[in-house]
Amino acid sequence: MADSMDAAPALEFEGAGAVYGDGTVAVSGLDMSIARGEPVAIIGPSGCGKSTTLLMAAGLLRPSEGDVRVAGSPVAGVRRETALILQGLGLMPWKTVRANVELGLRFRHEPADTRRERAAEALFQVGLSGFADRYPGELSGGMRQRVAIARSLALDCDLLLMDEPLSALDAILREQVQDLLLGLQRRRGYAQVIVTHSIEEAAFLGRRVLVMAPGPGRVVAEVGNPGSGDRSFRGSEAFYAACARVRRALEGAVGRA
Numbered sequence: 225m226a227d228s229m230d231a232a233p234a235l236e237f238e239g240a241g242a243v244y245g246d247g248t249v250a251v252s253g254l255d256m257s258i259a260r261g262e263p264v265a266i267i268g269p270s271g272c273g274k275s276t277t278l279l280m281a282a283g284l285l286r287p288s289e290g291d292v293r294v295a296g297s298p299v300a301g302v303r304r305e306t307a308l309i310l311q312g313l314g315l316m317p318w319k320t321v322r323a324n325v326e327l328g329l330r331f332r333h334e335p336a337d338t339r340r341e342r343a344a345e346a347l348f349q350v351g352l353s354g355f356a357d358r359y360p361g362e363l364s365g366g367m368r369q370r371v372a373i374a375r376s377l378a379l380d381c382d383l384l385l386m387d388e389p390l391s392a393l394d395a396i397l398r399e400q401v402q403d404l405l406l407g408l409q410r411r412r413g414y415a416q417v418i419v420t421h422s423i424e425e426a427a428f429l430g431r432r433v434l435v436m437a438p439g440p441g442r443v444v445a446e447v448g449n450p451g452s453g454d455r456s457f458r459g460s461e462a463f464y465a466a467c468a469r470v471r472r473a474l475e476g477a478v479g480r481a
C-alpha cells in the first residue's frame with residue numbers, strides 16, 4: 225500500500241467537476257495527472273475554470289463529480305504539504321515580512337524556534353534575508369511576490385499551486401521571479417502548477433502546458449515542452465517553437481468555446 229501511494233501522482237483529477245451555489249457548472253469532466261516533482265502550466269481563456277481547478281486541488285472546494293487526489297489520497301480539506309499562492313498574495317500589511325512568512329507554520333502550531341529557522345531559510349532562498357523586519361508596504365511588487373513564495377517554501381510543500389501570481393509585475397521583474405520559481409522548483413523538487421494568461425510564462429515554466437476551454441471547463445489540449453527547465457531556454461529557438469505550439473492550442477481552445 226505504502227509503495228503504491230509513493231508511486232501515485234502528485235495531483236490527479238478524474239472526471240472532476242465543480243458547481244457553484246448559484247448553479248454555475250464551472251468545471252466538468254476534468255482529467256489531468258501531474259507527476260511528483262513535475263512543473264506544469266495551465267492556460268486558457270478567462271472563465272474556463274482554471275481558478276476553480278486550483279481551489280479543488282487545494283481542498284478549498286469540493287468536487288461535485290469525479291475524483292481529485294493528491295499523492296494518491298482523495299482531497300479532503302486543506303493539506304499540510306500543499307501550498308497555494310493566489311493573485312492577491314494574501315500578505316498581511318500589518319505584519320512584518322518574517323511574521324508573514326511564518327504565518328502558515330503558525331497555523332500548523334510549529335514551535336517558535338522552528339518557525340524562525342524555516343522563515344530565515346526561506347527568506348534567504350528568495351534573496352530577502354535583509355528584509356525580515358520590514359513591512360510589505362515598504363517593499364516593491366517583486367519583493368512582495370518573493371515574500372509570498374518564501375511563505376510557501378517555509379511550509380516545505382510537495383505541491384505548489386499558483387493562480388496568476390505574477391500578473392501584477394512588469395515584464396522584467398516578472399522574468400526575474402519566473403527564474404526564481406524555476407530554480408527553486410528544480411532545487412526543491414516539488415510538483416508545481418501555475419495558472420497563467422501568458423503564453424511565454426506557460427512555455428517557460430511548464431514542462432507540460434495544459435490548455436483548458438470553457439463550457440464547461442475542462443482540459444482540451446496538452447503541449448509537451450521537455451526542453452524547458454533552464455534559464456537559457458527563454459532565448460532559444462525551442463522556446464519560441466513551444467510558444468507557437470501553445471498559441472495554436474490556445475487558439476483552438478478559444479475557437480472551440
Ligand code: ADP
Pocket residue numbers: 244245246248249250268269270271272273274275276277441
Ligand atoms: P478562470 O480562473 O479560468 O477565469 P474560474 O474558475 O474563475 O475561471 O471561473 C469558472 C466559471 O465559474 C466562470 O463562469 C465563473 O463566472 C464561475 N464562477 C467562479 N467563481 C464563482 C462563484 N463563486 N460563484 C459562481 N460562479 C463562479
